[in-house]
Amino acid sequence: MSSPTSPGPLHLRGVLLDGTAEGERVGELWVTAEGRISLDPVPDAPTVADGAWILPGLVDAHCHVGIGPDGPVDLEEAREQGHTDAASGALLLRDCGTPVDTRPLDDDPRMPEIVRAGRHLARPKRYIRGLPIEADSPEELPALVAEQARTNPWVKLVGDWIEREAGDLAPLWPDDVLKAAMDAAHAEGARVTAHVFGEDALPGLIGAGIDGIEHGTGLDDTTIAMMVERGTVLVPTLINVENFPAFADAAGEKFPRYGTHMRELYARASATVASAIEAGVPVFAGTDAGGGIVHGRIVDEIAALAQVGLGPARAFEAACGAARDWLRRPGLVDGAPADLVVVDRDPRTDTDALRSPSLVLRAGVRLS
Ligand SMILES: [Zn+2]
DSSP states (O other): OOOTTSOOOEEEEEEEEOSSSSOEEEEEEEEOTTSBEESSOOTTOOEEEEEEEEEEOEEEEEEOTTEETTEEOOHHHHHHHHHHHHHTTEEEEEEOOOSSOOGGGTTOTTSOEEEEOOSEEEOTTSSSTTSSEEOSSGGGHHHHHHHHHHHOSEEEEEOEEEETTTTEEEESSOHHHHHHHHHHHHHTTOEEEEEEOSSTTHHHHHHTTOSEEEEOTTOOHHHHHHHHHHTOEEEOOHHHHTTHHHHHHHHHTTOHHHHHHHHHHHHTHHHHHHHHHHHTOOBOOOOOBTTTBOSSOHHHHHHHHIIIIIHHHHHHHHTTHHHHHHTTOOOSOTTSBOOEEEESSOTTTOGGGGGSOSEEEETTEEOO
């Protein structure tokens, strides 16, 4: 028998999903003693799934390991956050910015794989205190981006935030600086994304060639068309947009314009995301876990995306095969790490099937 933290050999049989809306075949696969998928039989492998639905690990495309409701947490709490995500089936995370270096957790077999964006980049007093690296002058941005891009596959910008004098959301960066920043990241082989709640920061960011937009509640027909043309992706974080009225309440007395603006963005958020989906913007599932959202809620975001216009099959894909492909990670192919989830019915017609996996394997190690 393998110990709880050692991988296979294991054998699984059932409907093998490639993580997209359509791809499936009935078949079997094995997990090697090294925790890799084998499509050839592996001897002495007990059957741990039979007649089930077998899918690649889910993806949380926007979360923060190392941030809690009160800001940065210590490494052991970050580890607990990662364990919670992985146990829920989210075996691949795109960390969208954290002040905690979580790389020492990478050899923990119960941690998900993390694709990192390093530290948030912002300007002084223009983001949550204690989280970002702050550029004293906006002209510093390209150099700060290059620095993050050298050690991370993604770079995270704060695109807009409340500006106290205006009393409302406002962009942080001028357009020419953004273009130089995107070029600096791309020269290092990294991709860039930005936190954006409002309207005004979007044309500059998308026009500069940014790769992704987070939240995107301020999108309109013009900026949606720009994203379609450039292939810019959107991670709407719908379960965190549910917190907009609370954000408005918290700041609305001091900054009434901001409060009104946030309520307006919230009121039309479902229609905004539906328009982006309808127009063909690639959308992925991200929870924004780490601040106001607890870890382990990827299925809630999948359900929210299904509701807002993706439907269950494409919402599943947005948190599985399509998202893995976008983050350049394999599915259930020979030799790939055995990161997989087993459920008892088709998650493409019933996303709730993902709430109670009968088996979760991370590099072949059984997490549930
Ligand atoms: Zn976030």
